[in-house]
Amino acid sequence: MKNIKRLLSLVVLSSLFLAPSVWAHAHLKTTIPADKAVVTSPAELTLNFSEGLNLKFSGLKLSGPDQKEVHLGQVTLMDEGKSLMVGIPARLTPGTYTVQWHALSVDGHKTEGAYSFSVTP
Numbered sequence: 001m002k003n004i005k006r007l008l009s010l011v012v013l014s015s016l017f018l019a020p021s022v023w024a025h026a027h028l029k030t031t032i033p034a035d036k037a038v039v040t041s042p043a044e045l046t047l048n049f050s051e052g053l054n055l056k057f058s059g060l061k062l063s064g065p066d067q068k069e070v071h072l073g074q075v076t077l078m079d080e081g082k083s084l085m086v087g088i089p090a091r092l093t094p095g096t097y098t099v100q101w102h103a104l105s106v107d108g109h110k111t112e113g114a115y116s117f118s119v120t121p
Contacts, residue, residue: 026053026111027050028050029048029049031045031099031115032045034117035117036115036116036118037117037118038117040119041088041119042092043088044088045060045072045085045086047083047084048079048082049082049083049103049105050082051082051106051107052106053077053081053082053104053106054104055075055081057104058075058084058103058104059101060075060084060086060100060102061100062088062098064092064095065095065097070092071089073086073087074087084103092119094118094119094121098114098115098116099117100114101114
């Protein structure tokens with residue numbers, strides 16, 4: 001019985017120490033424009049994450065209605081390193097656009113994903 005209590009205590013303590021590393025991933029919290037939003041041509045994209053990012057290994061790609069990649073400006077970090085922001089130099093034509101992103105949190109965890117928005121005339 002004593003060994004079982006020790007083992008159980010060890011399991012509980014181990015889970016407490018390992019749990020923060022699970023939460024440390026940079027999860028996408030919000031985007032501007034928002035996912036599935038219908039907007040006029042935006043001047044920039046902003047992706048807000050739950051953790052600070054490593055800019056060198058984080059970025060995004062914007063694809064237009066024709067599936068071709070849209071030229072974007074320089075990606076910068078904002079909001080204490082938790083937001084990726086990039087300018088869109090040219091006006092977007094009407095249609096649905098897809099943003100594919102990848103992020104490396106400052107503690108080394110990678111995440112990636114995609115979302116879309118539509119541009120009206």
